[in-house]
Amino acid sequence: MLGLATAGFALNFWAWALLSPLGPLFKEDLGLTAFQQALLVAVPVVVGALGRIPVGALTDRFGGRVMFPAVSAATIVPVLFIGLFGHTSLPALLVGGFFLGIGGTAFAVGVPLVNAWFPPRRRGMALGVFGAGMGGTAISALTTVPLVKAGNITTPFLITAAALALYAVLAAVVLRDAPGRVAPTGSALRRLATAARLPITWRASAIYALAFGGYVALSVYLPTYLRTGYALTQADAANRMAGFVLFAVVARPLGGWLSDRFGPDRVLVASLAAVGVAAAGQAFTPLLVPLGTITFLTMAVALGAASGATFALVARDAPAAHVGAVTGIVGAAGGLGGFVPPLLMGVFYEAFQSYGPGLALLALTAGAAVLGVRALAHHPRPV
Incomplete structure (x- = not known):
């Protein structure tokens, strides 16, 4: 079940990230400004973020067995729309990107599904492995541009739609919820209101907005940053983005495993400190080789580990019956954390001709x- 959930997360994230590698291409073909290009790649992020709130609550109610095939099938529609019709104008791309955000909600389905299958002492590692499905963005980065060159603009969208369709059928047949799962009573709004009153919800949301939001923001904006700041080719920038994503993907289960051993608070302090140091160094736009590469890969590892540790924190502190609702809110915070930075980066560059202020x-x-994490590390947790 863990492997099947991780595969579904990866495939949906692959679809969710399709617009990012093509951002420079759309900028040239449609004459987009830096802000319009940033908006194009940010729209699926914010929709995928906000959509996690109702999807998490629905997963508590109906289970991952129902929700994973449903989300995967629904994501096929915007993928085909963009590939066949919506790539010819900015308004159409924004509409398609809005609904493409559905793919980003798969995260809120998988966390409660996986959490229920594992005992508390192993949940950090299990959720870290599931979180590695965010590597679907690496699949997009590595394959989208080559597929366009090998075929045409529709090719990567058709292939992704076919993969989602196959997975939706497989998940509907094979995927199972954990034995003994009891669907919570009451309305989804009431469960969300209960989750919103839990301290762990807002503590984890603030951390995840930085950890996963930082990962999303850097990964989706990295091709633009590298092309503008270092004059790389589109293919080279996309490949380097894929490297960033892969480092973050490997680090996420590592963060969960370390959290099981040493506690999520300690892992978060170390990871976030590394992010701060690396971002401060990159704010000066050092030479890409070796310093720029080192700073970005350090941020990738640290953000991935912090993302894994955040949900080890959720698994430790959130009541079992509300994991889906808490995950939805926390996941939304992470996605929203990824929405704002690309827009800020575009604004900063247009104002100062430099990305330094954004990284600072x-x-x-x-x-x-x-x-903040250090101050709350020993805060009493509700029973």
Whole structure:
């Protein structure tokens, strides 16, 4: 079940990230400004973020067995729309990207599904493995541009739609919820209101907005950053984005495993401190080889580990009956954390012809998060 859930997460994230590698191409073909290009790649992020709130509550009610095939099948529609019709204008791309955000909600389906299958002492590692499905963005980064060159603009969208269709059928037949799962009573709104009153919900949301939001923001904006800041080719920038994603993907289960051994609070402090140091160094736009590469890969590992540790924190502190609702809210915070930075980066570059202010702001935010995690590390947890 863990493997099947991780595969579904990866496939949906592959679809969710299809627009990012093509951002430079759309910018040239449609004459987009830096802000319009940033908006194009950010729209699926914010919709996928907000959509996790109702999807998490629905997963508590109906289970992952129902919700994973449903989300995967629904994501096929915007994938085909963009590939066949919506790539010819900015308004159509924004509409398609809005509904493409459905793919990003798969995260809120998988966390409660996986959480229920494992005992508390192993949930950090299990959720970290599931979280590695965010590597679907690496699949997109590595394959989208080559597939366009090998065929045409529709090719990657058709292939992704076919993969989602196969997975939806497989999940409907094979996927199972954990034995003994009891569907919660009451309305979804009431369960969300209960989850919103839990301290762990907002603590984890703030951390995840930085950890996963930072990962999403950097991964989707990295091709633009590298092409503008370092004059790389589109293919080279996409490949380097894939490397960033792969490092973060490997680090996420590592963060969960370390959290099982040493506690999520310690892992978060170390990871967020590393993000702050690396972002501060990159704010000066050092030479890409070796310093720029080192800073970005350090951020990738640290953000991936922090993302894994965040849901080890959720697994430890959230009541079992509300894991889906808490996950939806926390996941939404992470996605929203990825929505704002690309827009800020575009604004900063247009204003200062430099990405330095945006990276300096990331460094300051990471430093503040370290202080917050340390202050709350020994805060009494509700029974």
